[in-house]
Amino acid sequence: MTPEHLILASLALPAAGAAAILACRRAPNLREAATLASAALLFLCVAALLPGVLAGARPALRLMEVLPGLDLAFAVEPLGMLFALVASGLWIVNSLYSIGYMRGNDEANQTRFYVCFALAIAAALGIAFSANVFTLFVFYELLTLITYPLVTHHGSDKARNGGRTYLGLLVGTSVLFLLPALAFTWHVAGTTDFAPGGILGGRLDGLALAGLLALYMFGLGKAALMPFHRWLPAAMVAPTPVSALLHAVAVVKAGVFSVVKVVVYVFGLDNLAGSADWLVAVAGFTILAASVVALNADNLKRRLAYSTVSQLSYVVLAAALLAPLSVVGAALHIAAHALGKITLFFAAGAIYTAAHKTEVSQLDGIGRRMPWTMGAFAIGALSMIGLPPAAGFVSKWYMLSGAMAASHWPAVAVIAASTLLNAGYFLPILWRAFFRPAAADDAHHPHGEAPLPMVIALTLTAAGTLALFFQPDVPLALAQQMLGGLP
Amino acid sequence: METLIVNVLLTLMMLAVVVLARTRNLFSVIVLSGLYSFLMATVMVALDAVDVAMTEAAVGAGISTVLLLGALHLCRSEEAKPAHKPWLPLAVTASAGLLLVYGTWDLPAFSDPEAPIHKHVAPRYLEAGPSETGVPNVVTAVLASYRGFDTLGETTVVFTAGAGIVALLRRRRRKTADKEAP
């Protein structure tokens, strides 16, 4: 297969998978087999693209010209490669986990769940491989719409309200800001194709440039920059595998991925000098404010959600610093945070499935009953804080080096302070889980580990978090190539 | 003299309409509207539009009146007292009227032979119409031949109204008094 075929296959496979899942809706075992099979095939497809990209190839595919000058086109560049690898790889694990979770909790509408899930992955890959802002916008909107049924999966009033916030903010920001940004880019540059070094190249300056940047940054609402972050905690009404997908893999990563991509390939790091300082401030504020909220949240998923808000802004902050080292850190953090946060969500879901617990204050002594789960949770937490031997350390290191290289001391201070805050809201959980005795009423409710597929899944992602610390070569190479480094 | 006759007739028509607007007995309203149409037909004769006059007399004073009376017979109604002060309608009509005054101010005066309508298109009908179509009544020639497609449209309008009224008023085959609306 040529690389072009591979691109097409990576988009078509999850969609075909969705059709297969729908076709097998009467036979749950077959249906789940279809999910896993398409996930595995997709990962193979994406992985097959990797050697070429690492060697410097940039396969491209033009699907159709929707409007004169606006193509639905795809091109694989290093950053997109990284995002695609993360998304497709984690889909396998997440599918495994979902099977355990959905069956363990006896959820309704499981077919719809798997179909939407597969389609969401297709949309995420569309975003990853998009060759221009227009294609990115199309798949970005598609991702919002497809994940909406996932967020509102339970169909309750609470789910509906959460769904309203989710959809309102994501569609609202993308239509209100991203669409004008897209149009303005086209109007100014005559193209929306991503290109190394940016496409605006001196056509805009000062206020207009900062304004366009603001349109993009707030328009990419999935990056959850304050004040447009509220959709993320609202989407917590979804089942846990969905939260994992939304908050670790597809949705939020699509947001920050797009942020980095736009900053690097539309604006160009060099052109932005002086126009992105406000963004550093906004991202820094988001990091700290979200951490403080997380510190005070008792609901485990809510705490994780605000942790995500804060972690996403690391990526934005690192991109806004415009220092090559920190931008590499931003790219790395996309992968690192994905692995770490999915582990944490998997663990939260496992606790819910096995022990029916949702609050941090209920977790006393749970580490002894669910050693695998809480062990994985510990690794994920280390990664979030940025401590070795977890992947988060690597990315944070690059960010910090970048900030220092740029002599941006406020940013350094934000990163340092937030590390303390991160520790402040993760370590108590571990302490409760491993060092506090179980509450008395727990004796009536004996439970052990969650179902096996879930445990396998969270163990795998925890292992991945560790592996990325020891072997960051591939993501690092991709991140450096993104900035023009040669293979 | 011709101008005077026309203007007097027009004044009578205006009077008829004023009385009509103030009348609430619907039978009187219909009679007045018949009278109005009859006056209009007379004006048309004075304006040399004999075909129009004949049609207006037959249609406006004749058919319309019969139809209105028939409908009134089916509805048996008096007009209720208006419930609202007519400020909005007055404003709307006044502005439309002012616009028309503005628009007609510069138009050619009555019976101006130099007006554009006497210089373009129409002269050919008068000069060549009878010889091209063999019909001395130029109105018929234009109606049926030059602009025959308009007349096809006009016939279709009549057909549409006729078939439409059948669709609206036809009763069910079975002689029951039920209707499809409550």
Place this chain on the structure above:
Amino acid sequence: MLAHIWSHFDYWAMIFLAMAGLFIVIARGNLIKKLVGLGIFQTSVYLLYVAPGKIVGGTAPIVAEGFRVYSNPLPHVLILTAIVVGVATLALGLALVVRIREAYDSIEEDEILRRDQAPDGGGEA
């Protein structure tokens, strides 16, 4: 000025009739009266077309020996069409009024709207 008004008297009359008709349509609530007003509004336009076509001293546009000046035939043709359209509209409108009267037992606009707003007023048959 006075001469201008006199020479444009046909326009003034037309405007007055049109506005009176339009006023009746908009301001009156009785469905039949509205249609009468609509008829007057439509009829007034005949004057706008036909009056300027008249040439004093001319005759009806039926070509015959002994006449030289004819009034303009084209407006006559147009207005013939307009008359027919007018009566077709009137007939259709009256048919609707008859049906409305049967469905609502009233032909006053306010009363009809009130009956539809009543809780049991609307609904399908």
Place this chain on the structure above:
Amino acid sequence: MTRDMVLRVVAKLLIPFILLFALYVQFHGDFGPGGGFQAGVILAAAMVFYAVIFGLDNARKVLPDRLVETMVAAGVLLYLGVGAAGLLLGGNFLDYFVLAADPVAGQHRGIFWIELGVAITVCGVMLKVFYLFAGRGPEEEQ
């Protein structure tokens, strides 16, 4: 009213003249005022007059509903047929020149037939509307 002898006799005398007048208006339209539309109206008026004097049911016997409805459609079709004839004989739609060897004769022929079409439809519609309005007594409501 239907029992009034005088009216009936007058009507019987008058209606033929009205019909004759309608025919005159129809066919003299080329030379004087008149034409299909006016003739159709007058024809219908004669029939309405008949119905008023002799009753709706008698009128329906003379010109049954079905026939009237056929007239409504037939007139338009006749008109369209003339137009189509123009097409078939090699001219444009509604081209009368090609209807006869001599262009002016063709015009004459075309105008004659379309005027007839107009009269048929107009008469049919007027009668149909009259039948429908007259046949719908107010007391037939619930």
Place this chain on the structure above:
Amino acid sequence: MNLAAHLPALQVVLPLAAAPLAVLLRGRGAAFMLVTLAAWAAFAVSILLWLQVNASGPISYALGSWAPPWGIEYRVDSLSALLLMLVCGIAAVVLPYARASIERELRQDVHYLFYAMFALCLAGLAGIAITGDAFNLFVFLEISSLSSYVLIALGRDRRALVAAYQYLIMGTIGATFIVVGVGLLYLKTGTLNLADMGVRLQEMTSHRPVLAALAFLTVGISLKLALFPLHQWLPNAYAYAPSAVSAFLAATATKVSVYALLRFYFSVFGETAVFKRLPMEDLMLILALAGMFVASAVAIFQHDLKRLFAYSSVAQVGYIVLGISFDSVTGLTATIAHLVNHAVTKGGLFLLLGAVMAGMGGTTLARVHGIGRVMPLTAFGIVLCGLGLIGVPGTAGFVSKWYLILAALEKGQWWLVFLIVASSLLAVAYVWRFVEAAYFHAPRADLAAVREAPAGLAIPAWTLVGATIWFGLDTSVTVGSAARAAAMLLGTGAP
């Protein structure tokens, strides 16, 4: 005879002839066959005309072989060809649907009249789009209007009668305004041929009768195209008409009126007269924005889906007029593309609502609770069309909105870009009222056994839904034609 030379006449005559034939034959099956065949033939003719115009420029056809301006001219250029294709295409799709839908909604003995009226409405609309004569335009406007009054009045609900009456009054006032405008133009130019008028007006545009004519035509046509605030007739008319009629009228009637407006503005008065000598740009901009926001806001609070989407139509007319107000090629491209895009989207939507009506027995939001479960395909189709109304990329609605935004950017009107996108957010709000009703409530107990719409309703509806998606991805026909037509209207490109 050479058939290809007479396509313009056949375009209108075919449906026109189908109507009296249907009345003559009386059988509902025969009437259906006849009118459907005529509509399909008309659609084929319109496609041929479109190809012909694209290949070799505008076509002029002299009816009765009388050369214009003495006779009536039919004139097909890139704009009218597109409109003809739209109107006939929608009719060709809606008619098969009508057979299945009026079976449920209409008494059998009026079916053949329904088809006749439908054919007349089609002929009237096609006649407006194709004619090159101002008065002929009025005559065909009346044919389409009268037939649509009847079609609306045939609705099951008694409110359909009142809606039809109100439409009749408003429509006739509008038509009379148009006649006044045409009359003033005629008195000033002595001709009725639109092209001839355009030439003769060039030297005298500043004269007051011309400006008054412009005002009367604008008001008259705006009444017919339901420009805010002259839209009051529209919501009830669309809401209570039979389903097939709502769909057909929503997709075509206002669109053809927009065509008439464009025709008068750009082919008769000329761009300069309309936009340079009068503050028409500002006026239309304000009315368009008011329509977009007020009507969308009203739509959000409707309880009946047909009314909800009828108000959405008023809002969408706002977009269309907004494009005209830019007075630029891009703006007009947006307008013309949106004519087509909105027509297929709204047409599909109303066809699906007809299926909802047939299945659930009503279209109020309370009644369609849980329709996502009992009629999943229909509900999904409505959601797709709703996304089209919002302007989600990948649907037709996005394309036209994109051009509107570009047109605003070209003028440097930043604030307008935000207003355009903000109004789509209102569309999100009203579309999501349906989504929540459909997917977050259990169906009423007596409706839980409702089945999916029959093929007779579903296939035509999904044809238009498919077109909505298709025109969102492949824009060569819509935007291509629209750009050519816009360039022609503004005289900047080959006709």
